[in-house]
Amino acid sequence: MPTYAFYNRVSRLFRDHPSFSRLLVLVSVSGGSLVAYADASPTNGVPSIASKANVDEKKKKVVVLGTGWAGTSFLKNFKDPSYEVQVISPRNYFAFTPLLPSVTCGTVEARSIVEPIRNIVRKKRVDIRFNEAECYKIDAENKKLYCRSNENNNLNGKKEFVVDYDYLVISVGAQVNTFNTPGVVENCHFLKEVEDAQRIRRTVIDCFERASLPTLDEEDRKKILHFAIVGGGPTGVEFAAELHDFVNEDLVKLYPGLQDFVRITLLEAGDHILNMFDKRITAFAEEKFRRDGIDVKTGSMVIKVTDKEISTKEMKNGEISSMPYGMTVWSTGIGTRPIIKDFMTQIGQANRRALATDEWLRVEGCDNVYALGDCATINQRRVMEDISAIFIKADKDNSGTLTVKEFKEVIDDICERYPQVELYLKNKQMHDIVDLLKGSKGDVAKESIALDIEEFKSALSQVDSQMKNLPATAQVAAQQGAYLAHCFNRMEECESNPEGPLRFRGSGRHRFRPFRYKHLGQFAPLGGEQTAAQLPGDWVSIGHSSQWLWYSVYASKQVSWRTRALVVTDWTRRFVFGRDSSRI
């Protein structure tokens, strides 16, 4: 059956080489050579156990904890075959989390936003192994990780194991922060994991089915169909919008008597929702939600959740009130995972929210341990801490004063090492670093400026105020993962030719440039095919056109051609047939 054989070949090929660029080349090749190519590298880069043993002794071992944005981005960009990589994560897949709110209402299917991590790494020419397990303790002193398999069944106590490492990349993310509000863990839904989104979807349908029972009166129906969302950040807002669309576009047709009983309440302790966005976006969102009938309660803090009611306190007057609910989704921010808490205590970073790293993502106080994503924050070094060292380094002739010429020679290194300086200049609308120095000297000709150490200190005294922590977003995590992978890829090269800025407190240069976050913009989908987009340079776009931008960006950012195809298919399906409301 030659037709079938060809079908079989093509099918195998497609699966082995899903990347589109390859595909373009391959389709022009004849059948015979196609098979030869496909067979030539069947376990590409994943050597069998036997062949590995010989090489293992020489290779340094990098262990990556977690397969979220940071970990996956690291793995995708990691290229140096002289390392052995072991990935440990309780989830054997990467999830495209920005689409989680869409999963809650079936706009996109859960499986369309996940990609097995083994699939992501299997075509790389690096020895990467994966274990589905959770690391529950890091012993940085002995370079050991204590891990535990998720599954208990049939393992005869062999579910725990210890992993050694030479380099450790911690990218375990964060967990939901309940601010110790009583009853939240027991009664609220979260929206961090794929399973959470699936559970929310089932619960929404449950609420509608329960409200359709013949025994209930109007009051009961209203209670059951009251959906409360705690937290007016992008996730909470997007979920509220998705839910509103789901109810009004799809459920209203299937549950005709129930529309009037549905109420969606968005509770936010701050003064406005979406407060990390531009004010125009906040205003538009609040106005749109008001028109849509979504009840936005700002300045209202949740203080307790029982199985039937949610209690809030008005920030203005301290008034406490309660309201019954059918489902509550809690999305108020992120907290620290136990393993990170434990590790921070171990290395003397107790009482922090996240692991402190330097600008090269190295955990402070540890060797060869890196932390990325939501479980870490970069401790940007202050200029004022190093001000004397900078002055000495810059004052090449040791005259005790700094001229503009001398200063200009080190300014690039200063800006690279202390990005707050550049930010400060930009914010103060100074075109040149000289403007900053001039400020402390008064009206003097540029060339003749010369500052002593005290004047230099006073000129730079305000720059540290510009330091900001990076937001806990997928974008930051992904950029950190890619950055760190590039560092590993060029470790040897940069060892001999360091490319980083001057070491002000030491000699020579830093091996690598410090990590710099490049903000590419942020979306806030508001439902009804409208999205608010805040793009770099304070460019704000709201409406249907941004929705299409959102579609294109989210489609292009997918981790694989498979998920890209599935997500686009899901959108099309929703457009044609609506969202499914089967309770599975």
Place this chain on the structure above:
Amino acid sequence: MPTYAFYNRVSRLFRDHPSFSRLLVLVSVSGGSLVAYADASPTNGVPSIASKANVDEKKKKVVVLGTGWAGTSFLKNFKDPSYEVQVISPRNYFAFTPLLPSVTCGTVEARSIVEPIRNIVRKKRVDIRFNEAECYKIDAENKKLYCRSNENNNLNGKKEFVVDYDYLVISVGAQVNTFNTPGVVENCHFLKEVEDAQRIRRTVIDCFERASLPTLDEEDRKKILHFAIVGGGPTGVEFAAELHDFVNEDLVKLYPGLQDFVRITLLEAGDHILNMFDKRITAFAEEKFRRDGIDVKTGSMVIKVTDKEISTKEMKNGEISSMPYGMTVWSTGIGTRPIIKDFMTQIGQANRRALATDEWLRVEGCDNVYALGDCATINQRRVMEDISAIFIKADKDNSGTLTVKEFKEVIDDICERYPQVELYLKNKQMHDIVDLLKGSKGDVAKESIALDIEEFKSALSQVDSQMKNLPATAQVAAQQGAYLAHCFNRMEECESNPEGPLRFRGSGRHRFRPFRYKHLGQFAPLGGEQTAAQLPGDWVSIGHSSQWLWYSVYASKQVSWRTRALVVTDWTRRFVFGRDSSRI
């Protein structure tokens, strides 16, 4: 934004009128009138609560229990607006169960084979309401049903309710039959519901992830990757084939070291697998599985399952042996649901496997109660029970003998009322009923045959041996549902013009023709894009061509355009990208 408005309209339209035939008409209509049409009947056939109250008193109420093949087929075909229909089922969707084995390995997604029951009925011009609840007790005497909502949460004890009915349609299906084998419920997976299939999919991935843990030795890996399937029927066989394909086409690439440890065992107590199929199919399947390395153990009965081992007894020599396993799937046949057991006791049908109905699907011993699908069996009336009545009715001139002419006048009614007569003739290769009568009279000219009652009895004495119970398949259930709906649709019409056969034990005619099952063939997918098909007329087809037949039949049998599109997309996706192995 006119473009958007149009997009919105079209999108809404597509969703409101997904049927393709309408679509063809609608796309040629201008935008404005489209909207008018869409708005004209927004809650088409589903009156609001207020308007319903007036009509309720007059309408007779049909209650349907269950939304499986029988119930859904009944609802789809039900057209008479003079009834009020209430559907009660713990699942708010219909599932296309023949594709469940495909869901276990991700060839098709769970959501692609389900359709909300509310969506199926909402476009009908009949008042159909749905309640997601389980009926736990039928009180046929008082025509009451006791129901309970699945969900406990927030209902303040209002989760139980009672429903009255005028007509009751029982189509609750069956449950898994464990034959009281110890340990089965605790340790085995079943494959009856969508959730079962999803659980199996997760467990398969779990087994592979567990087997990848670094602490295990070869023996452990072999144990964990041993998949046992109990029952060599179509479901078990198809699952074994799917699993084999999943492992060899997809998982082998992601878990490169593990292929050699995988073992699939199919256990069957009988002598052959697929024993309801033609022998050629059985032989082909056994040979294909042998080549594929699937271990088929026939004549091997499972007597116990513990959390680690499965114990079997050889039917031949009574030898008992045990083997460790990683996952066991139990699919050995169907048992009775508790509600049916209870109801059978109530109406004096205790100790049966399923509810006995007459040939019109009416439950014996009850008024206005019908039972269809796997929870019922048709008690075909024996010819020998009615033989005297038949004789008297046929002997029009009361001569005490039956001539060929007299017999020919009632033969159609006999064959319609007692289909075994027709079957008997066919099996004995008799062309005519006269051949049957001739047999008992010896070599006599056709016209002069005349039988007395004893001779008549002896002529027909063997025909009842042809009676067979219908198989418990989706096909039977769907045909029964459609049949019963047509009866309801034409209740009044047939009341005045009965279309059924003569009442041999009474006067006049039966109102309806009795239910007749029309076997359209059966498939057994065997993996590797090969399927065995047994079509009517003992036509057997095995191989790749039947696989394409299978694809077309299963695509065309989908309950909605949505699921049809999704299933075909899923097949395409699998073909291009393979099956997903994320553990969600």
